[in-house]
Amino acid sequence: MLYNNKQSTLFGEKNAEQEYLELLSKRYTFPEAIDVLDEIDWDFKDFTTQYLTHRFHSYPARFIPQIPLTFIKLFIDEGDTVLDPFCGCGTTVVESFLNNRNSIGNDFNPLAVLISKVKTTLIDETEFRYLNRKLSVMKRYLDLDYKRVEDRAEHLPNRKISKIFNRAIISKLEAIRETLLEVKEEGHDDVYDLGRAALSSTIWALVENGNGIDVDNIFLRKVNSMREGLKETTKIVKDIPDVRVINGDSRRLDVETDSVDLVVTSPPYVNALDYYRAHTYNMLWLGMDFDLFRKHEIGGHSHFIANRFRLLSEYLGDMLRSMIEMNRVLKRDKLCIIVVGNSSLEYELIESHRFFAEMARYIGFEPIKTIHRNIDKTKKYTSADVGKIDDEYILVMQKTEDAGVTADNDTFISEIVTEQMVNFREQIKKVQGTSIRGRRPTKERLLKNIERISGAIETIPQDIRIKVRRCAETMR
Ligand SMILES: C[S@@+](CC[C@H](N)C(=O)[O-])C[C@H]1O[C@@H](n2cnc3c(N)ncnc32)[C@H](O)[C@@H]1O
Incomplete structure (x- = not known):
């Protein structure tokens, strides 16, 4: 089935x-x-x-x-x-x-x-636990004072980015992006890719539905639902093609x-x-x-x-x-x-x-x-x-x-x-x-x-x- x-x-x-x-x-x-x-x-x-x-x-x-x-x-x-x-x-x-x-x-x-x-790409639960630790640190930081991250928005490579997102959103997206880069540097390629797909899906939701300050939560929910989707898939796919x-x-x-x-x-x-x-x-x-x-x-x-x-x-x-x-x-x-x-x-x-x-x-x-x-x-x-x-x-x-x-x-x-x-x-x-x-x-x-x-x-x-x-x- x-x-x-x-x-x-x-x-x-x-x-x-x-x-x-x-x-x-x-x-x-x-x-x-x-x-x-x-x-x-x-x-x-x-x-x-x-x-x-x-x-x-x-x-x-x-x-x-x-x-x-x-x-x-x-x-x-x-x-x-x-x-x-x-x-x-x-x-x-x-x-x-x-x-x-x-x-x-x-x-x-x-x-x-x-x-x-x-x-x-099926991903082991230990990798998700690693990713979640990284994301909790990021979340604590954002909840404490996300505005500090705003400074980084000034140094973004392409100014076109700032035209549709407000500064608070940019700073949060930038924090997510930086956390994902650390994940890559630490050699966790599969969860890095999953994080990038979740970030992309979050951006899509923002573009489709207008601005939303809640981007970090949207992103975290997305990562979680992807984890669930892969878990269900693991139960079905036994011999990985x-x-x-x-x-x-x-x-x-x-x-x-x-x-x-x-x-x-x-x-x-x-x-x-x-x-x-x-x-x-x-x-x-x-x-x-x-x-x-x-x-x-x-x-x-x-x-x-x-x-x-x-x-x-x-x-x-x-x-x-x-x-x-x-x-x-x-x-x-x-x-x-x-x-x-x-x-x-x-x-x-x-x-x-x-x-x-x-x-x-x-x-x-x-x-x-x-x-x-x-x-x-x-x-x-x-x-x-x-x-x-x-x-x-x-x-x-x-x-x-x-x-x-x-x-x-x-x-x-x-x-x-x-x-x-x-x-x-x-x-x-x-x-x-x-x-x-x-x-x-x-x-x-x-x-x-x-x-x-x-x-x-x-x-x-x-x-x-x-x-x-x-x-x-x-x-x-
Ligand atoms: C109608 S969509 C395919 C959708 C796909 N069946 C699905 O379910 O997601 C057509 C795709 O062709 C891709 N495309 C356009 N030019 C291409 C090219 N020169 N070589 C390969 N892919 C190309 C687009 O990026 C787009 O993803």
């Missing part, structure tokens, strides 16, 4: 969640497992999603654990390896960990890497060829959300390089402001490279699952899953099916351009052969993206503008969009080029 699901209905019947877990617990042949996908109600309405270490840290546009869990249970065995090249806060690696599968998580966002690692979390680029994965049994991932959306912006304050406090991440972030808002369709060709190029890499590391006949919602650019609907399914055929993947799911109203992702994203698509593909091309082949990437952009322009002409949520472009905007797309097609060879080179750094 994955987690305690004790609720049952009045007459002792099984509830939807129990039935789902029972369905997953049986063994199936590959074709049977493919059919089981049709028996599942993918909306997972009212299912528990924030259990065990999943609740450690908020993360924008994370997917629900039931998505990776379903594919892990139906398609691979214990001891096999799962990869998520855009692992975010680690939903796929946590589910692999809980179900005795080895996993590799990869993300360019160093905060995502930290969270994923902390969620899958391998987990590797990489701070790297999905377009050149630091993963061996033909070594992975399943890929489950949700890539960034085009134009929907800037992770570097969402995490600026967390990253600043943790001393992480958000500027480097901004440059490598796929789909980011801030690129190509003048012609948004250049952002689309850049995005398609980046995703094609990432899919070639997914193909390279996957073993033959294994599945690659990509979860993505629709986006919009200049009022035109962008159905990313269709672009990905088309690309798939050029690079050795066979699309098997596309599952549509509604997102629970409490778990919708918000995007500046699309508003609430209330549904998404799960693209199920099988690796039938090697891609026969490498991810750094600019000529190939340019050719495929050009073909896709030309088709996109023709489609828009044919239907006189696509629409999202009934917001169709006006006639004038439609003509302008067609002109913009033609402009974007001209610059594809330069727009799809990867901007800066950087080596992946492995955290574990």
